[in-house]
Amino acid sequence: DTGVSQDPRHKITKRGQNVTFRCDPISEHNRLYWYRQTLGQGPEFLTYFQNEAQLEKSRLLSDRFSAERPKGSFSTLEIQRTEQGDSAMYLCASSLGQGSGGYTFGSGTRLTVV
Amino acid sequence: AQTVTQSQPEMSVQEAETVTLSCTYDTSENNYYLFWYKQPPSRQMILVIRQEAYKQQNATENRFSVNFQKAAKSFSLKISDSQLGDTAMYFCAFSAYSGAGSYQLTFGKGTKLSVIP
Numbered sequence: 357d358t359g360v361s362q363d364p365r366h367k368i369t370k371r372g373q374n375v376t377f378r379c380d381p382i383s384e385h386n387r388l389y390w391y392r393q394t395l396g397q398g399p400e401f402l403t404y405f406q407n408e409a410q411l412e413k414s415r416l417l418s419d420r421f422s423a424e425r426p427k428g429s430f431s432t433l434e435i436q437r438t439e440q441g442d443s444a445m446y447l448c449a450s451s452l453g454q455g456s457g458g459y460t461f462g463s464g465t466r467l468t469v470v
Numbered sequence: 471a472q473t474v475t476q477s478q479p480e481m482s483v484q485e486a487e488t489v490t491l492s493c494t495y496d497t498s499e500n501n502y503y504l505f506w507y508k509q510p511p512s513r514q515m516i517l518v519i520r521q522e523a524y525k526q527q528n529a530t531e532n533r534f535s536v537n538f539q540k541a542a543k544s545f546s547l548k549i550s551d552s553q554l555g556d557t558a559m560y561f562c563a564f565s566a567y568s569g570a571g572s573y574q575l576t577f578g579k580g581t582k583l584s585v586i587p
Contacts, residue, residue, distance in 0.1 A: 389574065398474075398561050398577025399515070404570070412570040447515065451573075458505055459575070461515035 360462035362448050368468045369438055376434045377465045381450030388431050389459065390423060392416065393445040402446075405431060438469045472497045472564050476578035483552045484586050490537075491547045491581050493562030499523075502566035504538065504545045505575070510558040518560070521545065549583075557585045 361380040369375050381388050386407050391399035402421070404412040407428035417423075420438075425431040435442055445466050449459035473496045483489035495504070506518040521529045521538050529536050533553075537546045549556055562578040 387572070389572070391575075396579065398563070398579050399575070401574040401576070404572035404574060406571055412568060412572045412574070445513070449515075458517040458520050460517075461507075463514045 360448055360450055360460050362446075362462035362465050364465055365463065366466045366468075368470060371440060371469055372437055374434065374436045375438060375467065376432055377446055377448075377467075379431045379433070379448030379450075379462060380429075381431070381448070382452075382460055383429075385450035385452045385460070386428065387451045387453070388425055389449045389451075390431070390433050391447040391449065393447055393464070394443075399445075399447055402433075435467075438467075440469045443467055443469045472499070472502075472566065472576045474562050474564050474576050474578040476562050476581050478581045479579070480582045480584070482584040482586055483549075485552055485554060487552055488548060488550045489552055489583065491549075491560050491562075491583065493545045493547070493578060495543050495545065495562070495564050497543070497564065497566065499566040502564060503573070504536075505563040505565065506534070506536070506545075506547045507561045507563055507577075508556075508558045509561065509580070510555075515561070519547065552585045554585050554587060556583060558583060 363378045388405040390402040393399040405425040420436045423433045445464045447464045448462045451459045502523045504521045519531045533550045559580045563575040565573045
């Protein structure tokens with residue numbers, strides 16, 4: 357068990373470009389969450405997967421955002437036509453079962469849009 | 471919708487002393503879970519302690535304990551014998567079944583704790 361891995365750790369992109377982040381959860385965890393954390397704020401929920409099915413999306417997840425979890429393993433979060441307001445830390449978390457025992461978070465991907 | 475409020479943006483404590491971080495929440499749910507997470511400067515969020523709302527007994531994990539007051543919707547974290555490694559952002563978080571299958575977390579804005587040698 358190597359924990360939740362996220363790649364890349366940092367990403368700097370120009371406004372209007374597309375970016376993709378990857379999350380590798382703990383292997384036996386069937387639930388996967390994406391959160392966004394801006395400076396001085398707590399993380400905010402973006403989307404949730406149970407196995408390969410995306411079951412819930414936040415209203416924060418605009419049409420420019422898309423997430424996938426093929427085969428219920430790793431997950432990707434893509435942002436199209438990035439805007440400066442997308443600059444944030446993107447956190448991935450996974451859990452086994454309901455997650456009432458708490459999740460395991462990755463170290464996050466820091467996105468800076470210039 | 472659930473809300474979580476942490477009224478102390480920053481706190482400091484002397485090493486070996488005790489500090490209490492405050493958290494209040496608002497919900498209409500009866501069954502839910504409460505958590506304290508620690509986020510050191512290295513960024514990875516680490517679970518410190520959890521509490522199930524149906525349990526009256528306050529949770530304890532080594533030097534960390536909570537004071538859970540369900541009627542008052544209060545969930546404070548007490549850190550005893552503070553250590554330099556406790557320096558971090560501390561987030562209070564709430565979780566309940568969402569209806570869509572998730573137990574998504576709702577976080578407060580955090581309290582930055584500094585432990586002073």
